[in-house]
Amino acid sequence: MVYGSLIRIPGDAFFKKTEQKDSDIPQFVSDVKQYMNRLKPVQIAHKVKQTPFVYKDLSMSTHTFVRIDMIKKLLEPPCEGPYKVVERIPNFFGLKMKDQLKNISIDRLKPAYLLKEDIKLPEDTPVSPPPQDKQPEDKNPRTSRLGQVIRFPTRLVEVVQ
Template sequence: INEDLQRSSAELVYGTTLRLPGQFVEPLPQQTEDPANLVGRLARIMDQLRPVPVAVHGSRRTFVHKDLTTASHVFVRHDAVRRPLQPPYDGPYPVLERGEKIFRLNING
């Protein structure tokens, strides 16, 4: 506090006194509620809750390139973290059987 001006350094710099964080929010008056009323009100609120509709994932059609229906050999992609300069695909592997979405390959014999 500056004795000549009767002000603190904060008042001189900011033009007002500093407030503590707890002084920014006024305390709410404490209301005591009857437990029976609280339980009844909570039960009414819970009765009004409705479930959220589920999201449908995976409804997209799987893309299979048209050349895969006639290819004799294919590459297999590895969706993993790779070392530098490591190729994202292994192969080529010969196709033993093919279905609409599933291919049976000869990997390592």
């Protein structure tokens, strides 16, 4: 609508302006009904069904977390687990949950990245302790004015001495 222009009623937009008489009103009503009956709904574009997000590492993971699909209380974790993967079916994974095999959809799964210490090995497998990096102790430790010992990185020890 533009300031200063005339306001049009919807009938003016559809039909030509002609002078109408009281005898033309039934004809006008029937024309409007016919016009409205010819109108068809506009075709809508159907949305494409989105595929669920699946982690790339899920196909190779030995353990997974399972997303909890319910309303959670405050500070409640969003996932349960980790659970061991027993079998892989295209859209489902068989997980060992509480001594039972349950099939869970892959869109609820998240791969678990476990450390070697966290994975339980059979008892007959020897486990070696992780290597520890030991820094050679300095025979003449340098101290600050406040008496704190200053430790330089090993790559800089030769430069400082």
